[in-house]
Amino acid sequence: MRNISTDKESGLKHVKTAAIAKLAVLTCFSSVLLLTTRCASIQAPTGGPKDSIAPTIVLESPVNLSRNFKANKIVITLDEFIKLNNQAKEISITPEMDRAPIFKVKKKNLEITLPDSLAENTTYSINFGKGLVDYNESNPILNYSYVFATGDKIDSLSISGNVKSALKNEIEKEAKVLLIPIAQDSIFGKKKANIFTLTDTAGNFKLNNLREGSYRIYALKEKNNDRIYNGTDEEIAFIKDSINLKADVSGINLQLFKGVPTRFRTIDRTLEKDGHILLTFNRRIEDPKIKVLQPSNFATNNRIIYSANQDSAHIFIPKITTDSLKFEVSEGLNILDTVLIKASNTDKLERFIKPLTSIKSSKVDKIKHITLTALTPIESIDKGKIKIFEDSISRTNFQLQIDSLDKNKYHIRYNWKDLKAYELVLEEGAIKGYFGEINKEDKSKFTLDKTNNYGDIYLTFAGIDSTQNYVVELIDEKKERVFNTQVLPKDGKISYLKYPGGKYSIRVIFDENNNGRWDTGDVYKKIQPEKIWYLDRVFTIRANWEQQETITLSN
Template identity: 55%
Template sequence: MTTSLKNNKSSSERLKSSLKTRLLILSMFIMLIGLSIQCASIQQPTGGPKDSIPPKILQESPTNFSKSFTEKKILITFDEYVKLANQQKEFSVTPDMGTAPQFKVKKKNLEITLPDSLEKNTTYSIYFGKGLVDYNAGNALVNYAYVFATGDKIDSLSISGNVKSAITKEVLKEVKVLLIPISQDSIFGKKKANIFTTTDTAGNYKLNNLREGTYRIYALQEKNNDRIYNAPDEEIGFLKDSIVLGQDLTNINLEIFKAIPKKFRTQEKKFEKNGSVLLIFNRRVDKPKLHILNDEVNNKDKIVRFSKSSDSATLFLPNLKIDSLKLVLTENEKPLDTILVRKGNVKIEQVIDPQFTPNNGKVDRINHLQVSAFTPIKNIDKAKLKFKEDSLVRTNYQLAVDTNDANIYHIRYNWKKDKKYQIEFTEGAITGYFGEQNKEKKFDLTYDDSENYGDLTFDFTDLDSNTTYLVELINEKKDKIYRIDKITSNNASVAYKQFPGGKYTIRVIRDDNDNGIWDTGDVEKKTFPEPVVYLNKVFTIRANWEQKDSFSISALKKE
């Protein structure tokens, strides 16, 4: 029995020893697998200075700028692991290969598989932009290009220039510049342009590796990235004449604009909650009129308000107990569009909401206080206004309608420093043409005694005779117009009297058709927008200052 126990104990120890050995071997095996995985993966280095060096090219096969190219694949080897970044945006091939090449990264190699659709005797350029980056830090190899020719020579001519906005004159980035051989110009607006590039952040572009020939050049700010001018909200620029390319060309500058859509369309039509009807058009309408076809009463008494640019309209109606409105829009007395507007389930509340200018609670003795409303105002009843000065009711203020706009009323008073004012419009103080009224509304204000107003006068020289110009006073950002004045060679001075202090600049438009607005161009008719020039200076109007300046606008002279 003792022998049996000893044998069992020995067997148990051997079993434990065997299990320990197996566990040790398994642990070592797992460690080896972990180490191999760690070695095989690409790790971000830890510590030390930040990597800022882009990948370097060690080898190109076939070599860059190869001639008589017949290979199906291109292999580019780098000094470190690389990856592709934002390939769709950054990569481009010109001229277009018909079928896009395939790009595949294998560790430190980029393999490019070419399609079978390459043309004979053609120089191809593959541009990578900022799309080739190192694997860890994302440092880009900027503006690398691989160039090859299927013929016996590399085309080497170039065209460069700049792209700006025709109206703001600001340089524009990421605008496509398209080059089309004159023999293929009929594809414009129908098919992709094969030769193209994109402007950089400074609005500059360069088309490289071009062959001799005659071309048309266009700049396109597009929405759908198809290199086809085919959407009404895309902006286009062009040169009136073709380009004859026999040597490198520089300063081929283009200005883009949004053209008048080929087909008129009412973009939006709806009943608003205030009872008005809103219509938005896809272009300006010349001498517009609206007629209601299915309601004689509404047609007779309606009020129509077109925007200053005549690309939208608002209708106010006496009778809103209708389900729909059928309208005809005319341009120059000719029918342009028939519009059906359904009322739907809009809950209408016809209330006049008075608005005040200025709206910052400050008033001065020059502009005083303006009262207006979106809804047409028929009358403001002074008896239903409460005008208080330090809680004391005053009646010796003036209430008068504007001489140019019947929807604006002026409240004038001998405003005093250190006084608090309140104007209360009691319910029904303002009435509209179709029974609309205001709800009670109070407006608190104080007198602005800073007298932050000055005078500014401009005299313009070098004007063409028998030509009208529009002088626009605008803000520094060029997105707000404060005032528009017309000038001619016989009356070329503009004065801004008692104008609010601030920074302004001037834009001058040559109004060739004398219609009081800036007119855009037409790429099909090869007509350009009306020319614009900015006075490259910001003017500061200071309190109680009088300034006078003279400027030449010879840049707008007709050729």
Template identity: 45%
Template sequence: MPNLKAQYSNLKNLIVVTALLLFFGCASIQTPQGGPKDTKPPKVLSMLPKNLTRNFNAKKITIEFDEYFNINDDFKEFSISPEQEKPPILKKRQKRLEITLQDTLEKNTTYTLNFGKAIADVNESNVVKNLSYVFSTGPEIDSLSLSGNVSSAVTGEPEKDVVVFIFPIERDTLFGKRKPSIYTLTDSAGTYRLNNLRKGSYKLYALKETGSDKIYQQSSDEIGFLKDPIVIDKNLDNINLKVFKELAPEFRVVDRKLNNDGSISLSFNQKLKNPKLTVADPPAADVGKRVYFNKTNDTAKVWVNDLSFDSLKLAIQDQGKVLQTVNFTRSKKDTYTRDLTIADNLSSNKLNPYQSLTLTFPFPITAADAAKVTLLEDSVQRTNFELVKDSIDFLKYYVKYPWKQKRTYDVKFGAGTFTAIFNAKNKEVNKTFKLETSDSYGTLTLKVVVPDTSKSYVVEFINEKKLPIKSSVVRKNTPIVFANYPAGKYFIRVIYDENKNGFWDTGNVKMGTQPEKIWYATKEMSLRANWEREEQLEIPLTPPSIQTSPVVPTQPTPPNSEITPGLREAPKPVKRN
């Protein structure tokens, strides 16, 4: 009889060995963990024929990289200049890129192959930026260049990865469907350089696009341009561009919806100047309607009193002219949900000592019952407060009371304190806060000196995010007071208001108009707590290309006296008593 015990032992050993082999075999193919992330794009090791080859007659170009790569969107990213009817074919062979030329090459011509963002590594998709290959079919290579900087027309900040391109003047196709063949991308400092250009006249553009087709989409992209053609007959430097968002040439409602609370929301592609909304049909729905526009007049919200309509026609007007009519339909089975919440202007449970307690609602308020409000000051009930409706904004109410420092306030808004449209009522809401000390705020008095009293300027007080806090239209030497703002970093921005309408106007490519100029005073206007600061702002005649701060301290100026340009010495900030 066979030795069953021995066989069992051998089988057991075989299973153990197999399991170990499988374990170590599987472990050996795992990707190593940790280590720094690869941020470097593929590096070019060689080009054959060599870059900048003269008397070129090859049919194939080979570029070798130091790692494996992918070709992404070559149809959009790759271009050859001059263009060919049969474009080159791109193929990858391990770490080599092969470009096969299909069309006949012109004699004595410089060609530039631009790869855009088409080449990236396999693992992290690190892009080889501004990769190009240049050759000439004759004994000379075009060697002219064009360089400069691209920045934002609004912020003045350099723009990274903006496409800068030129079109020969005889075929300016910005508004066509052909992408440029001569282009480059700006670096992190916003600088660009176009090389190997031939002598000629060109139109120059900068395109900050949301896609990657290098074709200007007016609805979404930003554009910069030189109005007049640029003649390239020598190397040109410091040709700077500012990109901006054009206004849509024709008004259009870009978004509209009937919300689940019964309100109607609208978004426009333009900022309207004097907007008005009218319910054209049914006429009865226009009676008692409420319309709320945002600050820039490019969105609106509408509430109608009667939601029994099957369809509703809404007309959008600006300056008395009907721009568009939109229709809304609803089912009689539709139901609506309304939650009357109460937002406030408290920050970290503290109230600005220069403001009332401000309440903001999502629906128009039709009634308020102050008897349902309970106000406690250090646990002692107070009744000498007022509940005041905003005179213009039907979404706001104020609680007015002589708030005091170092006191704790508890305010309870009982259920049904506020009644909104369609009889919506709030649930009970409790708010606890203290009054922020006035010592946390500062004031800036800015004595403005204008370079030309026949022109208009908009002086804006802005925060670190370059958002305007307050603005003033200035046409003569005058002081501006920015009073009682939280201590922190602030700056001054000046708009050269060419058309004297009180705000910044963008440009238009077809009309050849540039956006209104903006100048940032480089001196920081910090506000210290409980201090009053005085500065003099001398607005330059035109914004300098390299800005140096014209904002200088000043001596105190007697009341009603003229500001003396060039005054430089300043006193220390005055601490409040």
């Protein structure tokens, strides 16, 4: 006979055990869930692509472009958390208010509390530039403006155009375009302009909600982001005449340039390892003259080499025995600067000449042969200490010729042969400097470059103005390297002979002052940079080819 009470106790124990187990599972699951939830609430997501999308406006209250505006607070709602970036420099209000409004960010909302002293019948524009950004990645809403009018009319005129670099004719994105009323033009270079916008990726701009009046327009590419032109370290553009705005204006072309500094400065002075002095200036010196004031016995015993742009000078002097040097820098008869250089540890200076040759990639050009030069002024070269070996056999029947234009350059010519191994040896003392410096032994191994990769091209320019002076420059397709510069003859014909095969292009400088080079502008004197015209294509010089091209120049 079954014991019913025992069965009941056993059943109860089983149910109780199952319940306890189930409760334990639920408790564990709840703990894990709670822990996961807590972790998720504080841990930022990781991985994935970086957000590059600017936030979007979803609501403006009152609505943008409101008339008869009476509110004292503006609320702008976006689709994600936001913040203000560089508020003092990026955000502008035009016209200025008697008291500045208060900007406050609350998660996805921007609240702007306005003063109670707004002028009647006035259009106000709050321009955010790049100042309104998302919270995490700081992606800006470019050129967002909130506009309202206290009267029944909103200013609706606009000015649009394009900004490019004057020198390279390339579009300039995110350049600031400043508009200053004529009555306030004296603030240029002193105070920040309130009316501004940024160019887009195509270099285009548009200034909206403008009132009738006369304005001056500028473009600025600046370093410190204060909407003030701070001098020639920054790029500026302008149009010479003011804009009398009565209707929408379009097609404004602004050319950015760096001006010539009004104050001359020696920006760097260096005692080089080989004992010569390098002076670097903040602008070109038209008629440079440098006088050694100290030591006085160096006044006539020196050699000076100016850079091609005449904005730096290499000064070569005898061995330094004093602890300081003093130089006077002049432009013609006008003394520009006095430069003092401390000359300590002069015993460590290595006064020798380092030869420079045209041997590239262990190859020698059979047309141009070998050029030999040095940064240091060369007094003489001893041909007897120059050795040429052809398959290890010494050859003495080479020519050594000084360049007809550059007295610091020599040419070594020889009947180079294919399939021969060559070595050029410059023995110690082969080159002698102006102050007795000599070279250390120098060896170069090479073979003949047999590619014969040279061609001739003859250019004829059409559409030229006989009263205009032009300078033609042969450049690479990236506009970064200039291979040749020459004045365009009146017959409009230029030839490039024995040029390496490859892709080239042309730019033409409208040389207004006939000095043979491009000149930048001056915003204060209202002088524009000289115009540069670029060929809108590249052409190819083909090896062993002689070709002709006609280029039509548009004025």
